[in-house]
Every structure is written in C-alpha cells, then in structure tokens.
Amino acid sequence: MIKLKIDHKFVEVEKGTTIYHAAKKLDIDIPILCYMNLEHLDIENKPGGCRICVVEVEGRRNLAPSCSTKVDEGMVVRTNSMRVINARRTVMEFILSDHPKECLTCSKSGGCDLQDLAQQLGVREIPNEETCEMSTYRLDTSPSIIRNLDKCIMCRRCEMMCNEVQTVGALSAIHRGFEAAVGTAFEMNLEASTCTYCGQCVAVCPTAALTEVDHTPQVIRAIADPKKTVIVQTAPAVRAALGEEFGMEAGTLVTGEMVTALRNLGFDHVFDTDFAADLTIMEEGTELLGRLKKHLAGDKNVKLPMLTSCCPGWVNFFETQFPDMKDIPSTARSPQQMFGPIAKTYFADKLGIKREDMVVVSIMPCLAKKYEAQRDEFKVDGNPDVDFSITTRELAHLIKQANMDIKKLDKSDFDQPMGESSGAGVIFGTTGGVIEAALRTAYEIHTGKNLEKVDFDQLRGMEGIREATVDFDGLDLKIGIAHGLGNARKLLEDIRDGKSHYHAIEIMACPGGCIGGGGQPQHHGDSAILKKRAAALYREDAGKPIRKSHENPAIKELYETFLGEPMSEKAHHLLHTHYFDRKRKRNIGV
Amino acid sequence: MAKVKTLADLRKMKSELRSKIQVRENPENPESIVQIKVGMATSGIASGAKEVYNFFTEELAKRNLSGITIQVGDMGYCYAEPTVEVLVPGKDPIVFGYVDVKKADQIIEKYIKNGELLDGIIPPNYQNINE
C-alpha cells in the first residue's frame, strides 16, 4: 500500500494506482476528458492528451496528468491550487478556441462532455477569439455515421475503439500539429473505408465529432403523412437502456412505457423485433441443424462452424476483412431485415394495403442497422424492407420532443400479431443470447425431447471470448461466443488456420452485444451499466410465459399460413441473404 | 579484410598504422609526402569541396608532386568553406579557407612548391586532445 496526501488529506491506495483514482477514494473528482476506462474490456484510453486532469505534485517542475501518473509513497498532490485551476481553465480555453461554438444546434448539446467541462471550469470567453484560426475538415456523411472533425478534440477514444477493440482499422490519427485529427485513410468517406458502422466510435466520442445520422425528421414526416401506414419495431436491447436517457437507473426495463410512447407518437402499429428474432431462430436454427446433419453424415464440403449473421456490424466486418470466408456465416437475415419483408408482405396483405403505402421504422441500439436497412439486396424495386432505422438515443429525443417522460407513462402491450415474442427473442440483445435462443429450439427439434432447463448459464457472461459444450442428447455440440470485433477476428483467424473446433459461433460486433451498441445511451465506459442492461433482458426472458421461439404462436401461424416451413423457398426469398466481397480493391491499371 | 581478434591485435595494428604516418610526415624520409586534407562534410561539399578535392588529386599527379589528397570531416570553419589543410612534411599544417580551383592552383604553385603563404590562412583556434 502507498500512502500519499491529496489536497491535505491522507489516503492509502494500492501500488500502481493513479492519482486520479486515489483522489476518487477521497471523493475528489478530478475532471477528465480524454481518459476513459473500459473495465469490461480491460482497456484504458489514456493518451494523456487533453491535459485537463493535471494536478500539482510537490517536487515536480510541471503539472502531472492525474489519469496516467502513478502514486508514489509520500507524494503530496494538489488538485485545486490556483496554479492548477488556472492551467486547467487555460487549457480548456485552448480546446474551445478550436471548437465550433454552435452548441445551440449541436446534436450533442446537453450530453456533451466538453460542454459540461467548459461549464464546470467556468470558461466564459475565449481570449482573442477573432484571431483564432480553427482547424477545419470536410464533413463526411455516411449511411450511419456523420464525422464532423471540426469538433474532434483528439481524445483518441474512437481510434482506440476502432483499432484496439474492434480491429477494424478505419480510423487513425492523421496529420500533425494543429491539423491533427482522427480520420480515415486519405480522408476518404467512411463509406469507402473498412468501417463496419458498429458505432463504437460514436459511443465513446465525448463531443459531436462522431454522431449518428439523424433519421427522426423522416420518421416524423412519415407519421404525419396520412397516406402512410407506419409500423414500428423495437429491438430487445432498446427497452433495457431507453430509461437511462430519462434519468432512470441502468437496467430498468421500460418495455410497456416504450410501447405507450410509440403509440402516442402516432405509429400505427407497434411491433416487436423480438418477433423477428424468433423467426430468425427458426431459420438459423434449422440451417444449423441441416449443416450439422450433413456433417455428421460425413459430408466434407459442409461449412462448420456456422456463424450467426444477425449483427450487421459483424456482417460488414467479414465482408471487408474476411471475404474469403463469406460462405461460413448463416444466410439468415438479421431480425430487423426479417421483420421488414414480413411486414411488407404478410402484414400488408392482412391490412390490404400496398407495399409503397407502408413505412417500416425500426428502433435499434445500433448504427450499422441504418446502413443495413439501406442495402440494395433489402429493397424491392427500390423500396426498402425497412424504411428508417433510428437509435435508442434518437427515440429518446423523439419522445422528449413530444412532451413525454418515459418515467411517467403507463405501460401497454405490443400490437398483434408481430408484437408476440418469446423470451428467446428478448435475449438476442445481449452477448450469448442468440446462440442460447437457437439452442433452446435446436435442441428440441434435434432431439425431439422437451428441454427441461431453458437457461444455458454456461453461455452467459461478459468474457470477450467464451465457449461451452452442450449435450445434444449424446452429441457434444461445441459453441463459441465472441463479442467485440477484435475477439471475432481471433476466432475467424483460427477458423482460417483450421484450428477451430466449434460447431457454431455467435458473434456480436459490439462489446456486450446489442446492449452495448453504438446507438445506445452513452455508458462512459461504466461496465456495471452493461451488466445491468444484460440482467434486465434475462429478467424479461425469465418472466415470459413462452421462452422458446418455436413455441411462439404468432410464429407458428406465420409458417402455417404464409411461409410454409423454415428454409422453404418463400422463406429463402424473404428471410435469407447472400454476402459480398467488399475488400478494398487495389488500384491496378493496364 | 582480416578480423581483429584481440585487443593486442588492435594495438599492434595501431602502432603499424602510426609508424606509416610518421614515415610520410618525416621530412628526412625520402618517402615523405605532402598531405592535403579537404573538409568534405555536407556543407563543405555544398560549397564546392568535391571539385577542389578532384583538382588536387589530378593536379598533384600532373605536376609530378608526391602527395595525397584525403577527404575529412568538418573542420569547423564553416564561414570559410571549402577549407583545406595542407601538411608539408616538417612544417606545421596550414589551413586555407575559401578554396576554389583557382586558389587550389595557387596553393600548389606558391605554397607547396615554394613555401610562400597565401592570404586568408585560418589559424587553428582550438586545441585537440592528444591521446
């Protein structure tokens, strides 16, 4: 243990502790900006770049960044001397002098770390503002993410997420000095880069340098259009996090309140993506059993392990980075993209309206979903299966715009038939949930037996890569789970090298799965929030009367009256997809 | 080239090399020769030291003078580059500054042949440690 003095108070901490954390123990909150501790990923972002967290250490010539300075025995630290306060404020003035002052219309206003700090540090003016040159960059709007580097403060969090955590490598620090920013190669659009739109960069950005494309105006216009029937689907992870935007404790389930809010907003039918998740299980589970059967029969050409394909960030990842393996993942579409075509065929038929008159909106914890909805293969004659995908955060904005507070709304139920779901569909929102849902169904179909215990505890947890062996009545089914694309990369490389022994692998692009998605309320690296959201989903699952996808009566009816059986031709047409080689091409001339 | 295998080898090598130098610097010795060192660091070369070096090499031969031209590093007198140090056996080395081909010609004709000094000599202004 190390004993030191911070602001005249003694504190004892373990060796290796930083001044920042030691001060926390004394309830001294040293302001931070670039620093971010992602405990659940065992990664800290501490480039020591913003210099906001500097403190005075006796005997040192310069101020020390508390986020990355370790304590020493007998150290005497001042976090609030006038020298420190002046330095901190001056540095903040520097940062703001190179930052657009458009807070009033900025999408991050109210949730912006920089804005909060400017207030906390009492910055009231920028000296010589009129002569301050600003570093400016081209605005980049992609299908999912907007990059406005004018607002980049070089905290490097996005760079760390994109490279160390996700290993996507779309972003890097570029240029030098005043012009330095985090950007793409050749400052190309994200769309041309290896970006998967996982949105983890957006999730950690302290300012509005990285934000989602806002689709709420289009949604409002669609609802306001009397000619359109507007249908909404909500992904499982949304209900476990939406409350946070309204000041509720993380992990509070607001499913019923959310449904009420959506109905109040004027959506004609409020459905649940969980319904489509059950549908996904039917298709994906059947596909897995099919491949398994062929494998067991000695078919050497069958591709195993089968990889899940419900995460669009992950799909983008293997299309750009592992195109040689694009026949390994399941061909089943993601729940969002199963919901769309069913709504625009099956349900539109029921309503007796034309496809063009129906607008399908999805509420997703995800930014890749925006891109996914816009993919050409998910359009019929230019009309997309899912018209607009908005994030949990965007939904919160919509609800607030409509003068509602989720805390004060009554609960109500989803509409039928596409609002019916099983507990299996609910847990899609957390890492391990998809494969658990699939096993619940696959087990019963494969063995013909009733699954006694539906909870597969061995599949749950927050470890980046997990594995489990499930007894399928004598057959040891080997399951792998990875969340975070960096972890996915490891499993993919093993498969490529022939070292993988799994039958099936679930992959989620975002750490924690959808609950940690790029469209969720910012968790600021607090891993407890992610755990609470996951727990909430498991709670909802446990409380559901039906917990297996194949037992969902609405699903049963859908097959009986419309699709036939899983993997039928119609199901193939509407519910399956194919993948593309999207590796960045070299420019070779003639 | 043979490897230097021990410290003793190295020291032997050094003394052999040194005695060679002494031979060529000793005016009494028939093998003594004029040594011309041309400062050929980047700045020297930039100001034309290469031309001067080539000139000396060619002209010593043409004019039947026994001497060698050696490229060396920066002598320190950057203001007067190219700089050339001429060592005539038995005499103190003399450093000439601002040496172009014309001046090099004078150095050969006047100083090396006749011992006549030229204006613009640079007096050494430092002491070198001797080991």
Place this chain on the structure above:
Amino acid sequence: MSKYKKHIMVCGGTGCRASESDTIVEKMKKELENRNLDKDVQVVITGCFGLCEKGPIVKMLPDNTIYTEVKPVNVTEIIDEHIIKGRKVKSLLPADSYKGKTDSKNMDSFKKQIRIALKNCGFINPEVIDEYIASNGYEALGKALMEYTPEQTIDIIKKSGLRGRGGGGFPTGLKWEFAAKSKGDQKYVVCNADEGDPGAFMDRSILEGDPHSVLEAMAICGYTMGATEGLIYIRAEYPLAIERLQIAIKQAREYGLLGKNILGSGFDFDIILKLGAGAFVCGEETALIHSMEGLRGEPTIKPPFPAESGYNNMPTNVNNVETFANIPTIINKGAEWFASIGTKKSTGTKVFALAGKINNVGLIEVPMGTTLREVIFEIGGGIQDGKKFKAVQTGGPSGGCLTEKHLDTPIDFDNLIEAGSMMGSGGMIVMDEDDCMVSMAKFYLDFTVEESCGKCAPCRIGNKRLYETLDKITQGKGTEADLDLLRNMSHVIKDTSLCGLGQTSPNPVLSTLDNFWDEYIAHVKDHKCEAGQCKSLLQYNIIAEDCVGCTACARVCPVGCIAGEKKEVHIIDQSICIKCGACMDKCKFNAIELI
C-alpha cells in the same frame, strides 16, 4: 624550396581589421621593402585567430611567436627586433599568464576551444577505419571489454560527470545504470541522430567526420547494459552521414569490431540504421522509439522510461550523437581527466553550431563554463558588418534569447536554464540590431506549431495561439493585454504539455518578454519596430528637405496616397499607404525614408 625564410601573419578577422590590422600589413610590407627584406619575409593576412579581444594579432613564423594588441607604431620594432635581431618584443607578448609559452603550439591554454567530441573531425578520413584505429580508435572498446567489468565501465562514465548532450542534460552514467539494471530478453542501445533543431549541425558533423567514434561508444554502452543490438535513428535528410555510417558499420563488421565475439571477449554487438522521416518531436526519446517501431512519432508519458520499457517494449538506452562521441575518450583518458574540464556540475566540453549574424560561422567545441562573450566575440569573431550585438539564442526553438547582460554567464546546463534558456543540442544563433525580437519569437513559434505532434492540447492549440498573438503584435494590432495573455499562455503550455517539446516551446516568448519588454511595449503602444523588421509597423516618409517635387512617387503609387504639386514637397497619407515601397524605389533623390 621555400622562397621566403620567414613569414609574418597578420590577423585579418573583422575584429582585428577594426583595430587597424590593414594599416599594420601595409606598414609591414613597406618597412620590409625599405630594409630590402621583402624577398625573404612574407607578410600574409590570415583569418580570425579567435583572440579578438587581444587583437590585432600578429604571428611570426617559423618560430610561432604571437604578438597581441599590435599597433601600427609597433611595426618597426617588430621588424627590427624580431626579424633582424631575432629578439622577441617583450611588450607585445600576451599577458603575464601566458609568458613562457608564447609560441602558438604551446599556446593551447590561450585557446578557447578544446576538441573532444570533434577530435577526429577534419583530421581523419571518415571512410577509412584504419585512420580511426591509428588515432587510437576502438582502444576504449577493447579496454572496456578486456579490462573493466560493465559496472566499472558505468562507474567511469558516472565519475566523469558526463551529462546528455541532446538537451536535457541527464547524467549519462546514471542512465546507463538504469538500463543495465532493467531486465529484458533483448535490450537496445539507441543513438539519437535525429538532429532537428533548425540551425544546428553538430551531430551531422560528427557522423560525417568521425562515424566510428559513435559506433565504438554504442558498443561500449551495449556491453555495460547487456544489449547486443544497437540502432541509430538518423534523419533521412542527412544522406552523406547515412552513407558514411553505412561504410563505417561495414568496415567495423569486416574487422570484427562489430558482430560476434568482439576482440575475443565473447561480447556480441551489431548496429543497424533506422531512418527518421522529418519530425522534430522525434528528438524526444519516447517519440523516437515509436518512430523506430513504424508508428507516428508521438511521445508517451514517462514513466515507464525507455530504460524499463523502450523499443519493442524492451529496456532501451537512448543517447545522442555528441554524448556517445565523448565516451571513447573518457574511457581512454579517464573520468578524472574529463571531470577536470568544464565546471563542477557540467563537466567536459560542448559543441556548438555558431551561426547567424556572426563573422565566424562554424562548429566549435568549448569547455563548459566558457562565457557567451568568449564564444561570440573571440571564437566567433564578433558581429557581422560591425553591427551591434543584440541577442543570442541557445537551445534552438526550446531555448531562449539571451542578451548583453548574460554575456559573461559561464555556459553550462544549469546557468542557461536559470537565465531562461537552455543548452539544447547546441545551436547558437547570434542576432544583431536589425533583428526584431518579437519576430524572432514568432519565427520559433512558427516552427513549433509546424512540428508539434498534435497529441496534447496545450502544445497543439496553445502554441498556435501564441503564434497568432505574436503575429497580431508584429502587425501593429497588439495590445498590452496581449502581453499578459502571452505570458499566461506560455506558462500554462510549459506547465501542462506532455513532452519536452511543448514544455519548452514558449521559452523564446518568455525570454524575449523578460529581456526585451521595451521592444514589445514599443510594438503594442507606439506601434514601432525599432529593428525595422515588422513591415506593417513601418512608415514611408518623405523628407521635406530632399523632396524636389518631381511627382515620380505620386505617379507610381498604386493607391494614390501621395499628394503634392509639381516642384513642391509631397506628402504620404499614412492611412491609405499599403507599404509597397514603390515610391521609395522610384525616388531618385533619396527623399523617401522608412521609419
């Protein structure tokens, strides 16, 4: 073969010339002619002796007698006594302390420079290893390997008091000891040859003139810390140095002085080159290491120090070229000998690249403790064109501008910091009365802004703001409040920046504020630039007495701001004037002045 029997050398350096050395030469020649000695005795004008304070200097050959403070009236005496009678003119011999050793060969104590790091530069052919060996090369390595343990070797370096010559001045021996004590499967010795200080070329000169001394020192360092691999991080802009290093490495390998089992000691060591790519910040050791690893050269927070976790996360010792170049001599001549040179806390010598408005631009090496005055006015031969000395910048963009009042400060690490500058790598730029100090500070900030890596906010943005504020002042738009702002920004940038670059980049601003406050005030209050460098602050003015009213200026003025009737005095409307200078060029009567 010599035509002349004797030579009289008269210093023709600027200082001596100012004190009538020309007349001395003329008179010498005449007097020799009068005595019919002009066929036997040659009078030659030489470059600066570096003794300007005692000028004019006259040196007699072949006996090497030096006469100081010679005046034209002394000429006859020198000829009659020294040349004809062969007796020294005692009254002209240097001061008492030098008596008894009045020939220049023994006049070493008279000289301000001692060459240790540069000892072979300009003497040996850097492309021939034999020449290095003949001048005692690789002896130190042999000695260390055969006669000393690694600990003993480190001890010698520690006792010598050698401090890092790259700028920081950290004790080299201590640094070696840290690296030696660190554990790692592989350890590295790195030579920092990324000399990026604009106006400094010490390291390049050493590498071009004496590459083996660096290789030898690196091997010694490797032996002390248990490293088998050395890397030289060198600027790609130094092609000749790179070439000479490559030749040197090849020859050393051929001789077995690099490679396996060096001199039969069982010690293996080899060296490779890593090219820098033009980033000043890579002089900082963590940035340098990242650059060697193929990354952006951004510094990281220390600790961990490279000695614990450096190149490839292994213990790494980084020293700069000049530091290494001192090592072989220290081993050969001993720690005590080295420590006896210089001052107590800063031992040995320092190489400076002397440049700017000085007569003898060049590479010099002086013992620590030499004063700036000695360097500038004696070795450097004083200010060009007889102008007035104004300031000297040491430490490049990290240093400060020192003035008249600092001239007698002995140069060492601590004194320079105390004076608001720093040793830096050894650039020394001399400025005269025509240099505007605000513009000078702006010049350095322009450099820093361009070279900041951009990682930390104060350096990335703060320096830009400093630059903009200085620019505002040089344009005549500054206010007194801006001066306070400059000071506060400077202090905060120093206090909060991540690495040495930002921690020192405001030094040129602070030191000019401290030493040239009046000049700043003149800029912001009177809108005047005494040095005449800030164009926006200059006014074109028509001198009434000299103006003949030819109208040429009025006709050439592009904005029509000159008014006046023919044959009458013209006037410039300052509020319209764009300061293009066309009128001044056109005026045939020198009636237009810049004030």
Place this chain on the structure above:
Amino acid sequence: MCDSKIKLKEKDIAKIKEICEFFDNKAGELISVLHRCQSEFGYLPPEIQDVVSDFMNVPVAKIYGVVTFYSFFTMKPKGKYPISICTGTACYVRGAEKVLDEFKKELNLEVGETAADGKFSLSSLRCVGACGLAPVVLVGEKTYGRVAPDDVKEILAAYEN
C-alpha cells in the same frame, strides 16, 4: 479526399511487394518500407499506400497517419527540379524569408506546390546544416549558398530550357 489517381502497373506492385518482403512484411518496418517506396516512385500516392497496406497487413488508415505525420513523406509528385529553401534559424536571420518570397513570386507557386508543367516544385526545409552558407537554396542536388533575392532569377534561368 485525394483526387490524384494513378494506375499502378503489375511490375510496380511486384516492386512494392519486393520492398515489403525485404523487411519481412513487419509492421515495425513500415517507415523503412515507405522510405524505399518513396525513393522508388518519387512520392506516395494512395494507391501505393493501399498496396503496402495489403502486403504488410497494416490498416491503410494507419499508413496514411504515418505518411501525413512525417514531413519527409509526400503524396504529391515533386517537380523535375525540386527547389527547397532552407528556413532554419541561421538562414532565417540571414534573410531566407525574402528569398523564399522571391521564389514564390517568380514561380507563382506556394510552398508545397508543384508547377502545372511539372518543372519546378517549391518547398521549405529546416536546416540542411550548411549554416555557413546561409541562406541556402537547393535545386535538386545542387546547393546554392548565400543567396540573395536578386539571385533568384539567375538561379531559375539555369533551368529554363
């Protein structure tokens, strides 16, 4: 976005591959690889960086990050006669700025630009170490010392044909 589009030929790609392999495709040798590529091709357009990225398995964004960090690397082809003006301190105090201005005026180029006909390009560099010759101008390999603004026309004239 960088709009320069060059087409690499198969043999160019083979050359880049050879360079990468010389350094064992090791990410740590990225800067060495870029040095070799630049000396081979004269500059580092996006296409070359893309190919290097491919062989070395380093994200191209990282490579671009390195290329734009170091002033020695350029993504624009230099002129046939690249002109560099030293703006180190020694040259600065001896009037390099005026010389640079004169070159800008004569060539109608800004620093970092290459003339449309590809003949001249203009750049400034920090200290070539020939401070004794300040101010210094380099045209290709040739060094001009003690350059005054009035000399600029004459220097350029030597390359006019």
